[in-house]
Amino acid sequence: MSCVHYKFSSKLDYNTVTFDGLHITLAELKRQIMGRERLKATDCDLQITNAQTREEYTDEEVHIPKHSSVIVRRTPIGGVKPAGRTFIVDRSDMAAGSSRPTDSSPSVSLAQLSKTANLAEANASEDDKIRAMMSQSNSEYD
DSSP states (O other): OEEEEEEETTOSSOEEEEESSSEEEHHHHHHHHHHHTTOOTTTEEEEEEETTTOOEEOOTTOEEETTOEEEEEEEETTOOOOOSOOOOOOOHHHHTTOOSOOOSSOOOOHHHHHTOSOGGGSSSOHHHHHHHHHHHHHGGGO
């Protein structure tokens, strides 16, 4: 029996995939690793890299010789999914020299902001949030 030693990049120990013959195709190696590790083919893909030469195997039909050591990384199939939020940055105000963001909603006073539990979600400028955070952190020592 021939074998290929593999380990995930986040693990310390190697595991072994056994097969008959002198080599195994990349597609078959991925299939066996996913079976042994109980990974679903619909959730992720595997990126296989030779542990000695750091050569990444990309062609599914490439032959990996027996007794090779490879490093495996899980990668999302559809690429990285974008975050749920989208931020639109308008740089025209900054070019004009305005350092404070323009906001149509009314600003919250420092006293009210100091009593707010979640400053990240507060409707205030970043500078006001920092002042409120400093005020909150020093309030126990006054």
